[in-house]
Amino acid sequence: MELPTQLPHHYADLETANALRPPVGGAGLIIGVDQHGAPVTVRVFDQEPRSYVVVGGLRLLQMLVVRMLALNGRVLVHTERPGAWGWVTRMASGASGSIAFGAADATVARGTVHRPSVLVIDGDSGVENATPAGTAWSATLSGYDSLSQWNINALDAADAVFVQQLNPAETQLVERRLSLQGLAQRLDENAPGMIGVLSRGSISTARVHLSGFERWVLKSVDR
Secondary structure, X not given: OOXXXXXXXXXXXXXXXXXOOOOEXXXXXXXXXXXXXXXXXXXXXXXXXXXXEEEOOHHHHXXXXXXXXXXXXXXXXXXXXXXXXXXXXXXXXXOOOEXXXXXXXXXXXOOOOOOOEEEEXXXXXXXXXXXXXXXXXXXXXXXXXXXXXXXXXXXXXXXXXXXXXXOHHHHHHHHHHHOOOOHHXXXXXXXXXXXXXXXXXXXEEEEOOOOHHHHHHHOOOOO
16 A cells, blocks of 8 residues: 655644644753653754764654754765665655755755754664764764664764663663763663663653654654
């Protein structure tokens, strides 16, 4: 059965339309909520280029891409498995941003405050020699299904690392690399639906709530 690649138009009053705005807080993109129900946010775009690493599966990476599209991001994906991105690309094409595929040497569009630029590196697809986005209002998002000695260096330059359901070996690698203490205990909270947001010497956790559209496109972000 073929599904439509475009959805029919619907009209709504201003109050209803405003309710459909993406979850953005004053400090950035809302990742989820903490144990008290307060939003956990990351300022994904700024006047300096930003770099993020995602460990925990392709769907988690794609969720962040969909949310960046909702922030009017212009997304370029470097991947050797475009088929795994096809459904997300078609269904997210109606977002305010845009998404395209490119080779590792493809030029990344310059970002602006109103139209930020996102380079997505699908690290476990075999992509090599991708050049990170390096201008203002740009972000590089590097995704890995798992963490090991061969890709742990990716954490060194990251402004934030998003993880879920790390195994003991991955937890130990992250603790050493980011100088984190007690990470294993904190990640006991990191059950399905819980995301760890890490930086050097700091960790917070967020419970992800998918929107209806995200559930339709991604089904789940669990590892």
